[in-house]
């Protein structure tokens with residue numbers, strides 16, 4: 182069992198396209214772009230790989246922010262960027278193919294969006310049982 | 317080579333046995349470890365509710381007061397997570413499948429025996 | 443110069459077991475552009491991680507896909523183990539590896555069958571599915587499930603597979619190896635197969651790298667990209683080399699999968715031979731995962747990535763899966779440009795689309 186070589190670092194949103202260009206120049210492949218909701222913000226991870234060294238850069242954005250697309254360096258990024266747009270309701274600017282929210286047909290719009298701040302009303306279920314309802 | 321291989325294969329197909337089982341006549345293959353359906357020995361259950369809390373499909377409902385345990389056969393994904401967590405090991409997976417049914421109930425309901433005589437609490441009658 | 447028309451392909455189509463929709467822009471009979479849209483079976487499994495304990499969630503992670511189920515569960519378990527710093531015993535790693543190779547064989551055989559069916563080669567379809575049945579039986583014998591094995595758990599495996607059973611499995615595999623070899627020969631030499639697939643949907647190595655294709659789709663374009671090279675589980679000790687083909691067309695992708703059958707069987711034999719003794723899990727696990735980790739494994743369809751993030755409680759905060767089909771959509775879009783309408787089903791099938799796992 183060997184450990185996989187993964188690294189992670191945070192960068193500013195404005196540096197994203199520049200950093201991506203550097204990865205491209207190094208000859209890296211785009212592995213994935215994944216978004217994570219963290220309370221009131223979103224982390225977006227861009228993973229690149231060369232020779233099985235997986236490097237991840239992370240930007241942190243908020244609702245309503247505009248994320249620059251990395252399509253100028255990686256044409257294939259459209260699929261991930263459309264996913265982020267469809268599931269999280271974030272705006273990505275300059276995608277190579279813009280589906281306009283029609284890549285994923287979801288019943289609820291932007292199902293993974295961070296919920297707006299609500300004060301929870303205590304329900305009268307004493308046991309901490311599993312909650313009903315799937316996302 | 318083509319013709320020769322073809323003839324060989326055709327002969328083998330004509331003479332050989334079918335690759336399938338004649339299912340209802342011959343029983344389907346079963347192995348000791350096959351996960352067929354969930355069973356409970358209701359006598360041993362202490363109605364702790366651990367199985368229902370750990371069930372990924374929310375298929376089990378346990379009621380301590382009524383001493384009942386029920387499983388929704390349509391929700392159960394036969395993952396054996398409940399079998400692993402049960403403290404009394406009264407749950408088990410058997411290799412046989414549940415017979416198919418055409419209409420409800422799809423929920424299997426088990427009524428436990430009344431609680432062992434404890435002066436302060438009696439099991440309710442259904 | 444013909445008029446452009448748009449022909450919808452899917453979500454219901456005879457060659458597609460699962461729903462994906464493609465809008466094909468045609469000029470005469472030739473596809474100019476293909477626009478995919480998905481989301482017909484988005485189940486929100488990634489969201490469910492917030493409602494289930496991380497040890498129970500592995501049962502759901504396994505059900506992301508019905509074919510690569512075991513690899514998904516291993517990947518999820520490995521990523522949680524990585525966050526928690528658990529040292530899984532070697533025997534568990536070996537058994538996981540064996541079953542991962544078994545699922546690769548059954549997935550490839552399923553795919554080869556489906557492709558034969560899409561070409562209209564019904565006999566071949568039945569043949570490969572008959573061979574696959576032996577693999578499925580062995581998996582059921584070892585784990586209890588034909589397609590959803592349910593053997594893997596965080597910190598090891600649930601139930602040891604005894605040595606006699608492993609020997610039996612390896613013997614069965616030896617019995618069907620000649621049949622697999624014959625299958626491989628048919629796929630690489632048969633005239634009908636070659637006519638239908640050669641020179642179709644060609645992508646070069648550079649294009650494939652650029653587009654981020656993974657798995658057999660990439661390896662068919664001479665790109666030796668295989669997450670097994672990172673040496674997770676027992677792969678670093680088994681001596682593993684990716685199978686590649688040069689042409690980059692549909693036939694090459696097909697032959698890669700057929701040849702991987704034999705490679706997988708070799709890996710199983712090697713693993714059975716080297717099988718170490720010892721425990722198969724780490725025992726009781728205390729606490730919850732705190733931190734985040736990426737983990738990559740090689741599924742039958744390509745490299746898959748799981749990302750987990752925990753905050754020390756029993757519920758993970760985020761679980762993200764990037765499935766191989768998702769990464770293979772951009773190559774597919776490029777492949778489809780320029781092929782005839784009648785060839786679209788075969789080209790779509792050669793990326794081995796697994797829409798269920800693509801959408802989680």
Ligand code: SF4
Pocket residue numbers: 356360361362363364365366367368378385401402403404405406407
């Ligand atoms: S975990 Fe076992 S003892 Fe507890 S309620 Fe379930 S079946 Fe009964």
Ligand code: SF4
Pocket residue numbers: 354370371372373374375376387391392393394395396397398399
């Ligand atoms: S086997 Fe799995 S799905 Fe079925 S009741 Fe038990 S925990 Fe729930």
